[in-house]
Amino acid sequence: MPRTVRLAVIPGDGIGPEVVAEALKVLRAAVGDETRFEETHFSLGAGRFLETGDVLTDDDLAAVASHDAILLGAVGGVPGDPRLANANIERGLLLKLRFSLDHYVNLRPTVLHPGVESPLAAPGDVDFVVVREGTEGPYVGNGGAIRVGTPAEVANEVSVNTAFGVERVVRYAFAAASGRRKKLTLVHKTNVLVFAGGLWKRTVDAVAVEFPDVAVDYLHVDAATIFLVTDPARFDVIVTDNLFGDILTDLAGAISGGIGLAASGNINPDGRFPSMFEPVHGSAPDIAGKGIADPTAAILSVALLLDHLGLADDAERVRGAASDDIAGRDGSTRSTSEIGDAIAARLAP
Amino acid sequence: MPRTVRLAVIPGDGIGPEVVAEALKVLRAAVGDETRFEETHFSLGAGRFLETGDVLTDDDLAAVASHDAILLGAVGGVPGDPRLANANIERGLLLKLRFSLDHYVNLRPTVLHPGVESPLAAPGDVDFVVVREGTEGPYVGNGGAIRVGTPAEVANEVSVNTAFGVERVVRYAFAAASGRRKKLTLVHKTNVLVFAGGLWKRTVDAVAVEFPDVAVDYLHVDAATIFLVTDPARFDVIVTDNLFGDILTDLAGAISGGIGLAASGNINPDGRFPSMFEPVHGSAPDIAGKGIADPTAAILSVALLLDHLGLADDAERVRGAASDDIAGRDGSTRSTSEIGDAIAARLAP
Numbered sequence: 226m227p228r229t230v231r232l233a234v235i236p237g238d239g240i241g242p243e244v245v246a247e248a249l250k251v252l253r254a255a256v257g258d259e260t261r262f263e264e265t266h267f268s269l270g271a272g273r274f275l276e277t278g279d280v281l282t283d284d285d286l287a288a289v290a291s292h293d294a295i296l297l298g299a300v301g302g303v304p305g306d307p308r309l310a311n312a313n314i315e316r317g318l319l320l321k322l323r324f325s326l327d328h329y330v331n332l333r334p335t336v337l338h339p340g341v342e343s344p345l346a347a348p349g350d351v352d353f354v355v356v357r358e359g360t361e362g363p364y365v366g367n368g369g370a371i372r373v374g375t376p377a378e379v380a381n382e383v384s385v386n387t388a389f390g391v392e393r394v395v396r397y398a399f400a401a402a403s404g405r406r407k408k409l410t411l412v413h414k415t416n417v418l419v420f421a422g423g424l425w426k427r428t429v430d431a432v433a434v435e436f437p438d439v440a441v442d443y444l445h446v447d448a449a450t451i452f453l454v455t456d457p458a459r460f461d462v463i464v465t466d467n468l469f470g471d472i473l474t475d476l477a478g479a480i481s482g483g484i485g486l487a488a489s490g491n492i493n494p495d496g497r498f499p500s501m502f503e504p505v506h507g508s509a510p511d512i513a514g515k516g517i518a519d520p521t522a523a524i525l526s527v528a529l530l531l532d533h534l535g536l537a538d539d540a541e542r543v544r545g546a547a548s549d550d551i552a553g554r555d556g557s558t559r560s561t562s563e564i565g566d567a568i569a570a571r572l573a574p
Numbered sequence: 575m576p577r578t579v580r581l582a583v584i585p586g587d588g589i590g591p592e593v594v595a596e597a598l599k600v601l602r603a604a605v606g607d608e609t610r611f612e613e614t615h616f617s618l619g620a621g622r623f624l625e626t627g628d629v630l631t632d633d634d635l636a637a638v639a640s641h642d643a644i645l646l647g648a649v650g651g652v653p654g655d656p657r658l659a660n661a662n663i664e665r666g667l668l669l670k671l672r673f674s675l676d677h678y679v680n681l682r683p684t685v686l687h688p689g690v691e692s693p694l695a696a697p698g699d700v701d702f703v704v705v706r707e708g709t710e711g712p713y714v715g716n717g718g719a720i721r722v723g724t725p726a727e728v729a730n731e732v733s734v735n736t737a738f739g740v741e742r743v744v745r746y747a748f749a750a751a752s753g754r755r756k757k758l759t760l761v762h763k764t765n766v767l768v769f770a771g772g773l774w775k776r777t778v779d780a781v782a783v784e785f786p787d788v789a790v791d792y793l794h795v796d797a798a799t800i801f802l803v804t805d806p807a808r809f810d811v812i813v814t815d816n817l818f819g820d821i822l823t824d825l826a827g828a829i830s831g832g833i834g835l836a837a838s839g840n841i842n843p844d845g846r847f848p849s850m851f852e853p854v855h856g857s858a859p860d861i862a863g864k865g866i867a868d869p870t871a872a873i874l875s876v877a878l879l880l881d882h883l884g885l886a887d888d889a890e891r892v893r894g895a896a897s898d899d900i901a902g903r904d905g906s907t908r909s910t911s912e913i914g915d916a917i918a919a920r921l922a923p
């Protein structure tokens with residue numbers, strides 16, 4: 226009997242639905258008969274908010290959470306849309322999902338695919354993974370303000386870091402490094418953020434003992450951005466907090482040919498909650514509906530989904546097909562669905 | 575009668591004393607007879623800590639503060655030196671000076687000098703200034719931890735932002751943009767750090783009304799790193815918080831040929847406290863004492879010092895001399911003092 230995977234699909238806004246359609250096409254082409262995907266599509270995002278005033282209700286959350294995995298396109302309306310001024314779709318939807326579903330590993334691989342142009346003159350062999358913590362740090366929403374709008378306003382943001390939260394993501398990162406080139410770089414700002422930084426540093430030092438084959442390195446976040454443009458090939462696995470990971474992965478996407486190619490997984494390694502896979506790019510309302518968005522990042526996110534489901538061979542085939550397609554790109558424009566079709570065709574049995 | 579400027583000189587550690595010596599050489603060559611620099615040299619940094627156990631005493635601080643301006647080389651010992659394990663020279667010295675002397679503008683110009691190689695394939699015309707807030711944000715040292723070293727540890731860091739602090743630096747940035755290409759980009763992370771981000775955004779919107787000739791733009795910090803490698807020429811003045819400014823200016827240094835060329839000013843525009851000028855680079859203990867450090871960043875910091883003292887012509891001449899020297903560099907190595915001599919010679923009357 227085939228295994229059934231219940232997949233929650235959140236196409237979202239802007240180019241989200243367009244790239245998700247291609248990702249699903251590739252997903253279906255990739256898996257053999259032993260796996261069947263049962264899709265539930267959820268209408269969530271800025272569009273839904275404008276219709277109903279809801280961002281993510283408790284019922285939505287429970288329904289999404291009852292699935293085995295989640296594929297998300299992109300969410301967010303047109304910047305500056307006055308009707309969205311008081312809706313924070315990012316916090317209310319994307320971050321709410323990540324936090325509620327305990328996605329403590331935000332996995333963001335960076336590969337400079339052959340044939341892709343980097344803005345760097347001599348990028349070298351770029352192939353690393355950022356393991357970004359997903360449920361703590363400055364993202365917890367633990368801020369507040371007093372006397373708002375007056376000259377005496379004070380606005381605070383609290384970064385919360387726990388041994389519980391740091392240790393589990395650090396251990397995941399070490400395991401990832403152990404299965405790769407065995408190098409782990411902690412990125413933080415220990416000389417300024419001494420309390421959070423101290424916890425991260427001590428945790429890495431402690432877990433390192435369990436992984437004697439992994440070489441450990443530390444960089445301040447500012448220095449890490451320098452190396453990402455002068456010597457990105459030095460990195461194998463980077464482990465870092467939620468905010469630093471956000472910054473470093475956009476930069477990593479840029480040096481490897483643009484976030485149009487960058488995939489990500491929001492992973493709950495315990496399996497208590499469904500993990501969520503999404504391209505790093507946003508909803509790009511300016512090019513939405515034109516059929517010109519590049520679906521590659523969404524397709525590479527499907528590969529991460531397959532990895533997560535234990536279908537490593539299928540994941541490798543998707544990555545290979547995408548990589549071959551990328552290598553053959555000659556600058557002529559293909560539509561979103563042409564790219565999806567081409568990659569799916571490479572997976573035909 | 576010549577004007578006397580009382581200059582506190584903090585050579586610091588590593589290559590600090592070497593580059594400061596050249597910076598002073600250039601300073602002396604640059605100014606005419608109407609200005610006399612009266613130097614007081616302070617022995618502060620990791621070296622001093624190892625000798626006396628003191629980082630910056632109240633007496634040190636008072637003595638430094640009694641000067642008209644400060645020139646700092648670099649502070650910090652050899653990474654991993656066990657004797658420094660419990661001394662945070664950065665917080666205890668550098669940040670203590672910035673906070674005590676109310677250096678609320680951390681000014682960091684980025685110019686890709688003709689002849690300098692960028693790691694970017696097509697950098698374009700890079701010429702922007704980052705106005706980094708210097709006395710608030712996650713740098714305030716308002717953190718703490720409980721149950722340290724146990725599995726139940728919680729470590730927090732608080733970013734403190736005030737209307738008072740944000741408005742003054744935003745106003746400074748607008749004035750700077752007004753005197754340049756009239757474009758200001760606010761960088762923050764308003765979609766996640768909603769309280770701090772809200773304060774920054776509202777403040778920029780409010781001050782913008784006073785500067786109708788300045789075009790205002792907003793970027794999330796993650797997106798800003800992308801543009802810094804794909805289109806750095808788009809920036810004129812960037813205004814941002816302490817931590818984002820730290821990250822963006824190292825990246826900015828990297829794309830413009832390395833932080834070996836990056837100058838900075840820690841400025842108290844009110845003039846209540848002396849402003850402090852320092853290269854962005856660190857003490858680089860690995861190359862210290864060899865006479866091979868590039869003093870250009872320290873020399874360009876002297877130009878910022880001259881600007882601050884109202885000696886704009888002298889500042890321009892220092893920048894011109896440094897720029898000419900840089901343009902003539904052919905990859906052959908010159909010693910630290912040879913570079914200082916060459917730039918000083920260009921300033922000879």
Ligand SMILES: CC(C)[C@H](C(=O)O)[C@@H](O)C(=O)O
Nearest residue numbers: 315316319471505765766796
């Ligand atoms: C949209 C935003 C909240 C999000 C983040 O900051 O995590 C995005 O930048 C990302 O990296 O997935």
Ligand SMILES: CC(C)[C@H](C(=O)O)[C@@H](O)C(=O)O
Nearest residue numbers: 416417447664665668820854
């Ligand atoms: C040394 C460190 C505290 C400092 C900072 O983070 O501000 C440095 O990186 C800088 O940018 O001047």
